[in-house]
Amino acid sequence: MTDPLSLRAKAEDQAARLPALLARAEHLAGAVLLGAHGRRRAGTGDDFWQYRPAQIGDSRRMIDHRRSAMGDLEFVREREWQIAQSVMLWVDQGASMRFASQAALPQKADRARLLGLALAIMLLRGGERVGLTGTALPPRRGTPQVLRLAEMFCQDDATDYSPPEHRAMIPHARAVFISDFMGDLADVQLALTKAADRGVRGVLYHVLDPSEEAFPFTGRTIFQSVGGTLSHETLKASDLKSRYLERLAARKAELQRLCALTGWQYGLHHTDASAQSALLWLYSALDSRTGVAA
Secondary structure, three states: OOOHHHHHHHHHHHHHHHHHHHHHHHHHHHHHOOOOOOOOOEOOOOOEEEEEEOOOOOOHHHEOHHHHOOOOOOEEEEEEOOOOOEEEEEEOOOHHHOOOOOOOOOOHHHHHHHHHHHHHHHHHHOOOEEEEOOOOOOOEOOOHHHHHHHHHHOOOOOOOOOOOOOOOOOOOOEEEEEEOOOOOHHHHHHHHHHHHHOOOEEEEEEEEOHHHHHOOOOOOEEEEOOOOOOEEEEOOHHHHHHHHHHHHHHHHHHHHHHHHHHOOEEEEEEOOOOHHHHHHHHHHHOOOOOOEEO
């Protein structure tokens, strides 16, 4: 049975984090949003989008004669695509994400939640439907969805490594997975394969602390998972560096291979880098098919 006092303390801790996360995400999204919706595209709709020069294959009915009369070229009047896209997020809440090598750096979980929520705010402002993978929070439109997402993002997972959620994937939707991907890669392969089977494409965003890339450890060191389930002590940590870096490189290569096979895009972010540039890349990557970010 759960102790009422510990349950209350946990609830108060989560409630205290919620306003700060919302405020930071709103600020970050506002700094990146470029006025015009970056995911706009031509299609069937009522709102004017742009004029473009007529091309071979365009119907004569598409020509805007008033605009064309202003010069020597014929122009087509395009309308904006108005079918909302569903975008599903999975932000790793596992214990491994609650790591920061320095007090001045954010935890991986903090950066992942900030990017996930800020991305959701930008997409919702653009008229998209945003939700979580799985059944806990289906994609919806509107401002109230931001608060629901923030509440879900503030819930920690007790397990060391959380597998990506692949249930209830909406066919032909978009998805974003944000994690350190330190767990079993078979779970990642399963999630991406399930997504690809339903025509879901998206972005796999790999978030790491800079010490996890540099391995700056020497001498006697105790390596312990944040959840406390794994522990390893060594007297010469530097002897492990080359093997560790090889395994990390192999893990990155495997993640990129899985993305290439399933039509997803791989991105890499370090917590000492700019959150603003990371968000801008994520926002743009949802419409991109290839590429790797650092």
